[in-house]
Amino acid sequence: MQKHHPLSNDDPRVIRMDRGGYTTCNVILKGASIISWRIEEEEQLFFSRLSHLDDYDKYRGGITIVFPHFQEWSFGRNHGFGRDVIWSVRNGPRTDHYGDVHLELILKSNCFTKSNWNYDFELILKIILKERSLELQLVVINPSKNETLNFQIALHYHLKVKNCNKVSVNGLKNLQYIDRVDSSVDLPFKTINTDSFDLALPIDMVVYNSGKEFQYVSKLDDKIIHFTKNNLPDLSIWTAGYLINIPNQLDDDEWTGFVGTDIGNFKVYLPPQSTWSASQVIEIKRENKTRGIFKNFIDYFDDIC
Numbered sequence: 001m002q003k004h005h006p007l008s009n010d011d012p013r014v015i016r017m018d019r020g021g022y023t024t025c026n027v028i029l030k031g032a033s034i035i036s037w038r039i040e041e042e043e044q045l046f047f048s049r050l051s052h053l054d055d056y057d058k059y060r061g062g063i064t065i066v067f068p069h070f071q072e073w074s075f076g077r078n079h080g081f082g083r084d085v086i087w088s089v090r091n092g093p094r095t096d097h098y099g100d101v102h103l104e105l106i107l108k109s110n111c112f113t114k115s116n117w118n119y120d121f122e123l124i125l126k127i128i129l130k131e132r133s134l135e136l137q138l139v140v141i142n143p144s145k146n147e148t149l150n151f152q153i154a155l156h157y158h159l160k161v162k163n164c165n166k167v168s169v170n171g172l173k174n175l176q177y178i179d180r181v182d183s184s185v186d187l188p189f190k191t192i193n194t195d196s197f198d199l200a201l202p203i204d205m206v207v208y209n210s211g212k213e214f215q216y217v218s219k220l221d222d223k224i225i226h227f228t229k230n231n232l233p234d235l236s237i238w239t240a241g242y243l244i245n246i247p248n249q250l251d252d253d254e255w256t257g258f259v260g261t262d263i264g265n266f267k268v269y270l271p272p273q274s275t276w277s278a279s280q281v282i283e284i285k286r287e288n289k290t291r292g293i294f295k296n297f298i299d300y301f302d303d304i305c
């Protein structure tokens with residue numbers, strides 16, 4: 001199979017947010033997808049080298065939008081149409097007086113979205129690139145005079161790690177979840193009973209009613225990926241290991257190179273003529289603020305390319 005990198009910085013489809021100091025974000029209008037986020041040059045998102053942006057069956061990585069439905073959907077494809085359609089720029093990119101870079105994208109209902117889901121809406125994604133974090137705000141407007149919008153929404157992350165089997169999750173103790181790997185039973189709720197658990201095995205879990213924070217600890221990367229969230233109580237945690245719909249999207253060496261997570265709200269009722277909003281901040285923390293120690297020259301470029 002021919003290998004290529006799907007997009008370069010010069011590609012006209014890429015909107016580049018540049019904070020200086022080699023801290024950047026690359027965004028495309030297809031699905032308002034964030035396909036790269038670098039802090040001081042170091043890539044934080046996984047984006048498969050097999051991805052073809054024109055073909056959603058071969059598109060794997062970055063941060064994409066789940067809207068208006070999470071998981072399998074009888075009216076359209078998995079996770080809804082939000083990540084497939086072309087969005088517009090509402091504002092930016094612009095730099096504020098702290099040096100942070102802002103970009104706002106918008107999706108308005110149109111005949112294609114209505115053919116899947118017959119409602120009027122406006123969906124806005126605000127991206128703020130900060131020194132070591134990314135703030136993502138979601139806004140949904142219901143312009144209808146009489147119809148309530150009933151939807152599910154999330155940001156669908158592919159977080160780059162050296163090996164997902166060496167990652168643990170903290171901050172979800174006592175919460176209920178559905179184990180989607182264990183299909184032997186009728187998906188009953190289970191309870192997370194430890195402060196921290198490893199992603200050593202293929203995993204696909206949906207956790208409900210979580211608090212404002214949780215984090216991943218990637219031991220091999222020597223980093224903590226910390227989430228703070230507001231009005232986004234639900235989340236999923238998954239790795240590629242067991243996914244059946246993924247084979248054409250990952251190269252041989254990419255299966256363990258990311259942790260998947262969705263941060264969202266899986267039950268929103270938005271009355272006519274009202275607005276819903278939520279936000280999340282993803283921050284990369286290191287014990288010692290410098291980058292990890294590289295075994296050799298090739299290791300160094302592995303993080304950059």
Ligand SMILES: O=P(O)(O)OC[C@H]1O[C@@H](O)[C@H](O)[C@@H](O)[C@@H]1O
Pocket residue numbers: 071078079180204205236237238243245260262
């Ligand atoms: O392949 P997709 O549509 O991007 O979905 C990836 C994963 O997304 C997660 O949200 C689901 O819990 C998984 O079951 C799913 O496989």
